[in-house]
Amino acid sequence: MSSDIAIxxxxxxxxxxxxxxxxxxxxxxxxxxxxxxxxxxxxxxxxSGKTTLLNLIGTMDKPxxxxxxxxxxxxxxxxESQLAHVxxxxxGFVFQAYNLxxxxxxLENVMxxxxxxxxxxxxxxEERALKLLSLVGLEERAHHRPIQLSGGQQQxxxxxxALANDPSFILxxxxxxxxxxxxxxKLMALVKLLNETYGQTFxxxxxxxxxxxxxxxxxxxxxxxxxxxxEKSLHNFxxxxxxxxxxxILQAQLKxxxxxxxxxxxxxxxxxxxEKQYENLKSELxxxxxxxxxxxxxEI
Amino acid sequence: xxxxSVLKYCLKFAWNDMSTRKTRAALTILGxxxxxxxxxxxxxxxxxxxxxxxxxxxxxxxxxxxxxxxxEMEVPDYLAESFKMMNMVxxxxxxxxxxGLLGGQNVFILGIPAGxxxxxxxxxxxxxxxxxxxxxxGYILVSNGLMSKGDLKIDxxxxxxxxxxxxxxxxxxxxxxxPGLSFGNIGLVVMKFKEAQKLFxxxxxxxxxxxxxxxxxxIDPFINYLKKLLPxxxxxxxxxxxxxxxxxxxxINVTLLTIASISLIVAALSVMNTIMxxxxxxxxxxxxxxxxxxxxxxxxxxxxxxxxxxxxxxxIFGIIGxxxxxxxxxxxxxxxxxxxxxPLISVDYILAGLxxxxxxxxxxxxxxxxxxxxxxxxxxxxxx
Ligand SMILES: Nc1ncnc2c1ncn2[C@@H]1O[C@H](COP(=O)(O)OP(=O)(O)OP(=O)(O)O)[C@@H](O)[C@H]1O
Ligand SMILES: [Mg+2]
Numbered sequence: 001m002s003s004d005i006a007i008x009x010x011x012x013x014x015x016x017x018x019x020x021x022x023x024x025x026x027x028x029x030x031x032x033x034x035x036x037x038x039x040x041x042x043x044x045x046x047x048s049g050k051t052t053l054l055n056l057i058g059t060m061d062k063p064x065x066x067x068x069x070x071x072x073x074x075x076x077x078x079x080e081s082q083l084a085h086v087x088x089x090x091x092g093f094v095f096q097a098y099n100l101x102x103x104x105x106x107l108e109n110v111m112x113x114x115x116x117x118x119x120x121x122x123x124x125x126e127e128r129a130l131k132l133l134s135l136v137g138l139e140e141r142a143h144h145r146p147i148q149l150s151g152g153q154q155q156x157x158x159x160x161x162a163l164a165n166d167p168s169f170i171l172x173x174x175x176x177x178x179x180x181x182x183x184x185x186k187l188m189a190l191v192k193l194l195n196e197t198y199g200q201t202f203x204x205x206x207x208x209x210x211x212x213x214x215x216x217x218x219x220x221x222x223x224x225x226x227x228x229x230x231e232k233s234l235h236n237f238x239x240x241x242x243x244x245x246x247x248x249i250l251q252a253q254l255k256x257x258x259x260x261x262x263x264x265x266x267x268x269x270x271x272x273x274x275e276k277q278y279e280n281l282k283s284e285l286x287x288x289x290x291x292x293x294x295x296x297x298x299e300i
Numbered sequence: 301x302x303x304x305s306v307l308k309y310c311l312k313f314a315w316n317d318m319s320t321r322k323t324r325a326a327l328t329i330l331g332x333x334x335x336x337x338x339x340x341x342x343x344x345x346x347x348x349x350x351x352x353x354x355x356x357x358x359x360x361x362x363x364x365x366x367x368x369x370x371x372e373m374e375v376p377d378y379l380a381e382s383f384k385m386m387n388m389v390x391x392x393x394x395x396x397x398x399x400g401l402l403g404g405q406n407v408f409i410l411g412i413p414a415g416x417x418x419x420x421x422x423x424x425x426x427x428x429x430x431x432x433x434x435x436x437x438g439y440i441l442v443s444n445g446l447m448s449k450g451d452l453k454i455d456x457x458x459x460x461x462x463x464x465x466x467x468x469x470x471x472x473x474x475x476x477x478x479p480g481l482s483f484g485n486i487g488l489v490v491m492k493f494k495e496a497q498k499l500f501x502x503x504x505x506x507x508x509x510x511x512x513x514x515x516x517x518x519i520d521p522f523i524n525y526l527k528k529l530l531p532x533x534x535x536x537x538x539x540x541x542x543x544x545x546x547x548x549x550x551x552i553n554v555t556l557l558t559i560a561s562i563s564l565i566v567a568a569l570s571v572m573n574t575i576m577x578x579x580x581x582x583x584x585x586x587x588x589x590x591x592x593x594x595x596x597x598x599x600x601x602x603x604x605x606x607x608x609x610x611x612x613x614x615x616i617f618g619i620i621g622x623x624x625x626x627x628x629x630x631x632x633x634x635x636x637x638x639x640x641x642x643p644l645i646s647v648d649y650i651l652a653g654l655x656x657x658x659x660x661x662x663x664x665x666x667x668x669x670x671x672x673x674x675x676x677x678x679x680x681x682x683x684x
Contacts, residue, residue, distance in 0.1 A: 060591060060677040081595055088593020099588045099681075103316035108309075113592045115305045122305045161592065 005072075006168045006201050007034045007057060012066035014052050014224075026052040028224035029066070034169065034203060039195040041215035042205045042226070049224040050205040051173055057203065058091055058171050059083045071168050088116055092162025092170035096177040098154040100146040106133060106157045107142040113164040119272075124263050131259055132160040135252040136190060137245075152183035159190065166260070169201035176211050188214045189241055190249070197295040198253055199288055250296050257289055307601060314606035317578065328574040329614045332661065335567035336618020336653045339560040340645075341626040343652070346553050347644035348630065353545055356423075357538045365523060367509045368534040373398070373464075373502040375533070377493075380509050388518045394506030395420060396496045399486075400462040402442070403450050407487045409462060411496020417441075420510060423480025429454045430475050432492060439474040439491070446487025447476050460489060465501035564656065567614070568664040575607060575665045579672035586672055587680030596673040603669035604662065611661025615654040622653065 014027040026049045034040060044050050055061040056068060059075055067076050070090055075083065093099075100109050110129035114120045120128065133139050136156040138149075146154050155175060162170045172191070176184030192214050194200045205221075206212055218229035241249075264285065268278045318325040368375060373396055383392040396411040412420055414434045427444055440460065442452065452458065454473050461468040471491065479488050497503050513522055519537060526535055579586075586599055626643035634640035 055678050058591070060681070084590065084593050084595040086593075087591065091593075093591045095591075095681075099584075099591070101313075101585060101588060103313060103320070112309060115309060116593055116598065118306075125305075165593075 004036045005033055006036045006038070006070070007203075008032070008067075008069040009057070010067040010069070012053075012056060012063045012068060014049075014056060014061070015064040026224055027056065027063070030224075030226045031066075032219075032226060034201065036168070036201055037195070037199045038217060039192065039202045039215045040204070040217040040219060041212035042203070042219045042221050043207065043209065043212040043229075044205070044221035045207055048221045050207075050221055052224075053221065053226075054171050054173050054203070054205050058093060059086055088113060089165055090168040092164070092167040094155065094158045094162050094170060094172040094175050096174035098146070098151070098158050098178070100154055100157055100161070102146050105143050105145055106138060106149065106160075109146070109157055110160045110164055113161060117165055119267065120263060124259075124266075128256065128259055128263070129160070129164070131252060131256040132163055133157070135163070135194075135249060135256060136160045137248070150183075151179040152187060155179060155187055156190070159187075159194075163194070163200065169203060172202065172204040174206050174208075175204065176206070176208060181210070184208075184211065186241075193241070193246065193249055194253075197250060197292050199291045250292065253292055254289075254296075257285055257292065261285055306598065307605075310598070310601040310605045311609070313602045314609055317582065317606060318609065321581075324574060324577065325610065328570055328610050329617060331570035332567045332611055332614025332657050333616075333618035333621055335560070335564040335660070336615055336657050337621035337625055338563045339557070339656060340619055340622025340649055340653050341629060341643075342556045342560050343649050344623065344626045344643040344645050345630060345641060346549065346556065347646065347649070348626075348641045350546070350549055351644055352641055353549075354542055357542055357545075365511045365513065365519065365526070366536040367511060367526065367530070368507060368536070373500060373505045373507050375506045375509055377497070377504055377506040377509075380506070383509065383511050388514055388522060389511055390514045391419075391512040392509060394493060394509050396493060396500060396502065396505070396507045398462055398464050398500055398507070400460060400489075400499075402446065402460050402487065402489055403452070403458050405446060405450050405487055406485075407446065407460075407489045409460065409489045409491065409496060409499070411491050411493045411500075413493045416510075417490055419512075421479065425478045425480060427476045427478055429473070432474065432490070436474065436492065438471055438495070440471040441475045441477055441490040442473050443479050443488040444476050445485075446489070447473075449487065460491075460499065462499045462501075465499065467499055467501055469495075469499055471495075564660055567657075568660045571607065571610065571661050572664040572668060574610070575603060575668040578606060579603065579668050582672070583675060583680050583683040586675055587677055587683065590677035590680060599673040600669055603672055604665060607661045607665030607669065608658065611657045611665075612654070614661070615657030618657060619650050619653045 009030055009032040012027060012030050013025070016024040016026055018024060030053065042050060042053065052061070056063050059068070059070075059078075063076065067074055069075070070086060073086070075086055078086070087093075100106075101112070104112065107126065107129050110132055111122075111125045114125040114128060115122065130139060130142060133142050136159055138153060138156055138160070141149060141153060141157075146157070149157065155178075159170075175191075176187055179187070188211055191202055191204070195202055195216070202215070204211065204215060212218055220227045220229055261282070264273075264278065264281055267273050268275070273281070367379070375394070377394040380392045380394045383389050393413050393416050395416075398409055400407055400409050410420075414432050414436070417424055417431070429441075432439055432441060440458075446452070450458075452473060454476065456473050457470055458473065459468055460471055477490075491499075493506075497505070511522075513519060519539070523535055523537065526533065589599060589602075623643070623645050626645075630641045630643050
């Protein structure tokens with residue numbers, strides 16, 4: 001927690017080798033710094049390297065050259081077992097095709113990443129998962145299977161799942177690609193709200209300008225190279241939420257933070273974390289609470 | 301890393317996957333259970349056979365020792381009386397036997413003191429007429445096969461000829477019995493011990509002295525004593541015969557188990573095939589799991605969990621199937637041959653069946669599971 005840089009790319013390249021002679025240079029040298037609390041979009045046409053870049057940031061694939069640093073940790077050469085740990089603790093994924101586990105309910109899908117960390121008891125995980133689902137407005141659908149949910153609802157479950165372990169940043173690959181425009185803009189409004197009121201870092205790649213516009217910082221990608229866009233963003237985008245809806249989301253966030261505080265205290269009393277870790281995590285929660293309080297004052 | 305709640309989820313995944321693909325799961329369970337059935341059926345029939353042989357031999361010998369000479373009839377018959385006086389001996393009697401002719405038919409002649417036939421041949425059942433008693437003179441008992449072959453009736457007077465002595469004498473048939481054991485095609489003639497001695501021209505001698513001991517644990521000390529007393533004597537006990545028979549049964553057992561393992565190999569291949577299909581069907585799921593931070597061991601647990609459920613159920617059904625099959629087989633065999641073997645099902649066999657099915661499952665499921673757990677996350681996610 002020494003710096004506020006969530007992720008840093010240093011001259012990252014990715015070359016796919018199809019045969020001995022034929023290679024595709026999908027990423028041609030990208031450097032990027034993403035600060036905590038950022039909400040950035042990367043827009044580009046099909047085949048420009050968006051998914052490739054996101055996979056590199058998400059440690060799902062290794063770059064051909066360059067370094068990738070997540071919260072100060074150079075993950076470029078880490079073995080798969082440690083990468084799994086990084087993904088579990090630091091990264092949330094939201095895919096175009098939702099990618100929920102079809103055999104589990106919405107609640108279980110959100111619980112699973114928490115259980116994998118071993119930090120939460122099953123009942124704590126369930127409590128947090130319910131709060132996260134209410135945050136995305138799906139509390140009543142907790143026990144539904146993915147096939148019983150609409151595309152937009154599934155994507156909201158996916159967002160709740162990405163939030164589950166309170167990651168350093170959330171990567172979204174074409175999150176509205178499979179849903180209609182209105183549902184899509186509602187989804188992006190939710191993302192924007194989570195960023196503003198909760199300080200959650202988001203990196204969204206898309207070819208859809210209306211999705212990219214929501215972000216605070218906009219980049220463009222073309223033929224494997226990244227270009228910075230203008231600082232302007234659509235400020236009253238969350239108009240598609242009513243006041244009561246915003247209130248509900250803020251309340252849900254507040255409850256979630258309080259649950260987290262409770263779980264944190266339990267882990268300290270059980271001796272699972274050191275006093276120093278506890279203080280760090282507590283001040284992080286405090287920061288979020290303050291942020292939330294400020295936005296509650298503004299919104300209400 | 302693998303805590304209980306995660307393991308619970310792994311089993312839940314496996315179970316959900318199996319319930320969505322019931323036919324495939326059922327066929328795999330069937331494959332395993334056929335192999336285990338064969339194994340259990342063979343083991344229980346062999347076990348039953350061994351038990352029955354042991355039981356019969358024990359009944360045949362009682363808690364006893366048989367003492368014979370090197371040749372046919374060279375044990376002094378007074379030894380029986382001397383042994384009888386020992387504390388550890390509950391009974392002792394001599395028998396004499398040899399082959400001969402009755403009315404032109406080949407027969408086996410047994411001379412035995414009155415009242416000892418039931419003890420000597422426990423399988424004997426009387427059919428008609430009377431038994432031989434202390435005072436009877438010139439009477440014989442004849443086996444039922446010989447009666448019908450020689451067209452004989454009770455009270456018929458017949459000539460009995462002994463090969464070893466070349467002597468013959470006339471006897472009256474007093475009763476008919478079923479020997480219970482097959483002596484090949486040869487009939488069995490039973491007469492009083494003294495009369496048989498005369499017929500075989502071996503007065504004062506016996507072929508064998510049957511010694512009954514008061515209890516089982518006296519057999520070994522008694523045999524040691526006999527060996528010292530009569531170094532040349534031939535001493536037979538049920539134990540010795542049993543160990544010989546068990547050697548033969550072991551060979552048969554190994555042969556049959558080899559055959560059963562072939563069916564287990566088939567079952568193992570079917571498990572392997574199933575798990576490979578499961579992995580292929582779930583590659584995307586693996587990608588999702590890896591994206592949310594599941595490790596190789598998490599994913600391995602999911603697939604091995606499925607293998608565990610499949611092979612456990614296969615084992616259970618196999619044990620049930622095997623018990624039923626062995627019952628049916630022994631019934632059919634009994635009807636054909638008149639030899640009824642009660643199959644033996646013991647806890648040992650059930651545990652053996654389960655552990656074989658689970659280890660076959662794990663061994664054959666490990667490779668495909670390992671491959672699935674090692675797929676790179678982006679490859680898994682790109683898979684449609
Ligand atoms: N596994 C691969 N092997 C070879 N070439 C690849 C592979 N993955 C991507 N590419 C190539 O890399 C380039 C960038 O692909 P990428 O999937 O990142 O594009 P994208 O911007 O996500 O496109 P879309 O909007 O269609 O999803 C493309 O030219 C693609 O053909
Ligand atoms: Mg893409």
